[in-house]
Every structure is written in C-alpha cells, then in structure tokens.
Amino acid sequence: MSSQRQFTISRTLEPSLEPPKTSWTHWTRSSRQALKAGIEKKRDNGSQNVGYTMNALRERVLFKHISCVFRQFTTASFYATMALRKAPAKRKAASSPQPDAIDSKKAKTETKSSKANGSRQHHPMADEAERNGIVIRKYYPPEMSNQRARAYTTGDIPRPIEDLQAALEETANERRGVKVKNAVVHWFKMDLRHTDNRALALASEKAKEAGVPLIGMYLVSPQDYEAHLRSPPRVDFMFRTLEVLKADLARLDIPLYVETVEQRKKIPDRILELLEEWGANHLYANMEYEVDELRRETHLVRDLSENGKVFEVVHDTCIVPPGELTSGSGKQYAVYSPWFRAWVAHIHENLDLLELFDPPGKNPDDARKQFVTLFDCPIPDLPKNKSLDDEEKKRYRSFWPCGEHEALKRLDKFCEEKISGYAAGRNIPSSNGVSNISVHLAAGTLSARTAVRTARDRNKTKKLNAGNEGITTWISEVAWRDFYKHVLATAPHVCMNKPYKPEYSNIQWSYDQDHFKAWCDGKTGFPIVDAAMRQLNHIGYMHNRCRMIVASFLAKDLLIDWRMGERYFMEHLIDGDFASNNGGWGFSASVGVDPQPYFRIFNPLLQSEKFDPEGEYIRKWLPELKDVKGKAIHEPYSRGAGGIAKKNGYPEPIVEHKKVRDKALSAYKEGLAVEK
Known part of the structure; x- marks a missing residue:
C-alpha cells in the first residue's frame, strides 16, 4: 500500500441503497457498451468526427438508459425517507404480495426510520467544535452524532447523490419532452476550460442540432466561498481564469455571462430568471460531489422541470465516475490499493473513458447581435470577503499563471522533461520534480482525463500500470483524486465535519x-x-x-x-x-x-x-x-x-x-x- 497521499492535487452517482439486480454500476456499464457499439458503427460508416459523435451518442445513451437504475430505488427503505418530500408512484405487482411480506417490509422501514430519527442528537463534543470554528454555524447545524454519520453509509439515511438520482428519475419523462428554445446554457463551476469539458460539449452539440446559440454562465457566490473555506488566492486564480475563458469563448462567438449572487440560497431562483430572460429551456453542468452542491442540483432538477425546463447534470470531474467500482461485497472500496487496481482495469476495459471531448463549435453568426449585452459583461472584482492587497496579488500571480493554456503548457513541459524521474524525486521538497498542476485540477482549467491521457501517451505502452515507473507512479497519484471523490459520494458525512471513521x-x-x-x-x-x-x-x-x-x-x-x-x-x-x-x-x-x-x-x-x-x-x-x-x-x-x-x-x-x-x-x- 502506498504511503503517498495527494492532499490537493487538486462530486456522481452511487450504488443503490440495497444492491439491486440491475444497479447503477450495471447501468453505467451497459450504457458504456451501447456507447462503444454506437461509436464503432459510426466509424464503420465513415464518420470523420468521432469526438462529436461520442458526445451525441453519450447524450442519447444517457436519455435512453437513465431510467434503468432509478427503478431500483423502489425499496421500502428508500421511499420511507423520500415520502417526506414526495410520495412515490406505486409499483404494480404481478400478484398480490403475502401479508407476511408486507409486514416484513413495514418492519424494515420502521426500523430504518427509527434509526434515522434516533440519530438526530448532536455529538457530545459539538459545542467544542463550534467554539473552535470547526463548524460554521452561520451555514451549518451542530456536529452530528456518530450514529447519524453511520446512517449515511448503511443506507438508513439516503445519501445526497441518491436524492439527485431520484430527482432525475422522477423528471425523466418531462425533461425528454422539452424542446430547445432560443439558446442552450452551460453553467461553469469547477470546470473553467473550454477543451475536454463534457457538459460544455453536450450543450454545444444540443445548440448546434437546434441551430441556436450557446451561452456560458458563471455565478459568483461569496457565501459559498465563505462556507466552503475557499482561500483568497484560489478565488483570485479563478477570477483571473474567467478572463482567459471569456476570451477563448468570445473567439467562438460564445458569450460568458458572470454575475454575483450575494445570497447562495437565491442561486436557483436567479438561474431560472436568467433562463427565462435568455429564452433558454436547457441548462447543462458537470456534477460536483460535495453535499451542498448535490442538494442544490437536486432542487434545481425538480424546480426547472416544474417550470418546463431541463437541467442536465453529467459526470466529468472523475475519470471513472463513482459507483462503477465496487468491492466483492458490492460496496465502495475502503483501501486504495485494490481500488486502484480496479480503476486501472476498468479504464483498460473502457478506453473511451480517456477519449477527450471536443471544444464547443462556433455560435451562429447572429449570436453577438442577439446577446450583445452578455458579450459586454465584465468579470467582477474579488468579493470583499476574499480580497487581496496589491502585494499579495503580484506575488500569487507571479507564482501561479492562470488559465487552461498555462495548464496544458505546464502539463506538456512536465511530461517532456520530468515525468520519467518522478518516482525517484517526488518526495524531495527542495527539488522541482513535481508537476505543479494541482491548482489547475482544482480549478478545472485542466481535466484529470487530459492529464492521464497525456502521461499515458508519453509511455511506451498504453497500459496505465506498465512501462516507465515515473509515468505509472504519477498516474497512480492523480488517481488518488478520483478515489477521494468517490468517498464523498458513498460517505457524505465527511463533508459534514465528521471523520470517515x-x-x-x-x-x-x-x-x-x-x-x-x-x-x-x-x-x-x-x-x-x-x-x-x-x-x-x-x-x-x-x-x-x-x-x-x-x-x-x-x-x-x-x-x-x-x-x-x-x-x-x-x-x-x-x-x-x-x-x-x-x-x-x-x-x-x-x-x-x-x-x-x-x-x-x-x-x-x-x-x-x-x-x-x-x-x-x-x-x-x-x-x-x-x-x-x-x-x-x-x-x-x-x-x-x-x-x-x-x-x-x-x-x-x-x-x-x-x-x-x-x-x-x-x-x-x-x-x-x-x-x-
């Protein structure tokens, strides 16, 4: 087991609460197989643009198969908790269940509800955590009990990712029937790049098919920056990157609209207002796996659907999405080494996971005239709660040039000059033997997919675990990023000031x-x-x-x-x-x-x-x-x-x-x- 851990070298759907016969893992694998079959068919027919073909096929496969996994969430335990929000549709049984079976399900549901309710008390040391600034009570409740933390991992309380799954399932039919209107919108979050960006590519394809413009949107949320402890230098890096991204998109006649929303609870309403203002029915975004983000996306899926609009949230930040790798018992791996072996094997079996997404196509000629005010929208100053003085700005900007072009340049230079010796020098802080791309992975100016693909292509083999030791070691370190994001999906209590254990x-x-x-x-x-x-x-x-x-x-x-x-x-x-x-x-x-x-x-x-x-x-x-x-x-x-x-x-x-x-x-x- 490697002792190395990537703290910040820099959130995707989870298995069902009780492993069903057709699980989320089965759905993603069958989707992958259908996708690969479609790609091969296109290639056989002489397609010259497999990148866009992949995007279109991925989207169609997503819509075709998305309902499969969610039907598995009809267990009594899941709907017992979901009923507080929305009563589920009744399942039609082929024959009437026996009374004993009904009583058994009822008892099981009551047991789980009892466990969840019984865990509502706070941890005995919650006051200590609050006094020392560990729990920010302005935004979050006191530290939960250990019992409640465990209830998330046992399924007694649905994980936020499962609530998002339910929202997507329950709105699937409505979303499929919505027609494109005057524009398609991509919501940039932690994906501040226009190359190899899955949701952006899907949004571009949707806009292209309908012959309407694509609009980019980024919402500044000072309260989220505060609640999520975003550092001033990182916020500054993001804002500088927005300038680069805006220029890149403008060359494609795509506007990037940036607005500050002071209260984070108002973000969903503001998004709906903007979609109405722009005449857009479709919003795309890449999924994040932290609890706040998953809960916000869940509400947005429902709210936009109720207003005749579509919110498509897709996997992109991880090379292998959470839910696809499970241990022999069907659970998330709790040890990195076997997880990494499964991660490598899964990619080897699904090489399209390392296929890069094309940048968006150019907007129609009248896009600038139609949305002139969006092109004129400036990037705002740093929020007051994350400001830097002039000396700090100069210092951070000299150490950390921003944007995806700098990210790709730094990655290429590392792979050309240093990666072969990475295994020997990675632990020596005085040497310059590391990649220094962690800031770009964190801000999304570089995708993990691009990083691993670039490193792999430098190797003498296409295997991720063979060939040059420096390359394989570096890839295994990047994989830690996927591993820890998978943990967020299965153990959401780690987002709530609780240890994994x-x-x-x-x-x-x-x-x-x-x-x-x-x-x-x-x-x-x-x-x-x-x-x-x-x-x-x-x-x-x-x-x-x-x-x-x-x-x-x-x-x-x-x-x-x-x-x-x-x-x-x-x-x-x-x-x-x-x-x-x-x-x-x-x-x-x-x-x-x-x-x-x-x-x-x-x-x-x-x-x-x-x-x-x-x-x-x-x-x-x-x-x-x-x-x-x-x-x-x-x-x-x-x-x-x-x-x-x-x-x-x-x-x-x-x-x-x-x-x-x-x-x-x-x-x-x-x-x-x-x-x-």
Missing part, C-alpha cells in the same frame, strides 16, 4: 490556541514543519510530503483537532480541493479512509533528515537558520547551533516529540474505547 470523533483533542498559532505561523521549533508552513503562507502551496509531515505533527505531536488544520489548509491553499484535502488529513491523522495506523506517528526529525538531507528546503523558507551548517539544520538547539537560532529569533521546540507521542497514543486508545 465516526468513532474517531470521540478522541479528546487539545484546543491549545498558543500551540495552534505556532503551527500556523511556522514557529514550532521543528524546522521541517516551520519551513512547510512558511511556504504555505507565502505562496499558497506546500509540497505533498510536507503536507503529510505538518498534518501528522498537528494531530499527533500537538494533539490538536485535525479539523482545525484541515480548515487552515483550505483557507490558504491555492489548490485547495475539499475531497483531496479531507482525504489527506484523514490519512495523516489516522481518522480517514485507508489511513496510516494511529500508532504510526511521523518523527519530524527523521522526516527532515530523510527528505531534506542537506537542509536546502529549510534554509529557503527559514532565513533565521540560513547560517546553520550541516546536520544541525534539522535540530539546531540540540546540535550545537542554538546560539545562532536564538540570536536570529528562531524558537526552541514547543514540545518534546517522545513525550507527546506517548500522550497521543493514549488519547487515541481512550477515544476508540468509548464505543467498544
């Missing part, structure tokens, strides 16, 4: 503000930790090996609630991606999916000596220690360099590793014993 909520964490501030400021007295935190604070980025080191140090040396570190990362990273960041913190703090064992505690000194042996990284980010020679750089106060360190203002270690290690082991053991 709920029992770890019972650990008695420290909330020592002095220790936390020392960690944030890079003044703990542990050079490798401090150098990494200084790098983060200065450029909004930290090497992945260092992310693991500082996360382990916060959770296990300082015994501070890992969620405080998770939040700090999101508020400062330019490449902050919730799934990857949460997964990385879960690994390092031993509370997540496929984590390191809680008794494995990084020794910061040994990590420093192993991965920064000459101290180059430390000296770069800690000017106080630039004059310290040799191995003393790793531990100046105990290796004869304390005078230099003290003179230059570098602090002594705030804890003794051996003592706090023993304390951490005891805290983990005691916390896990609570529910035994």
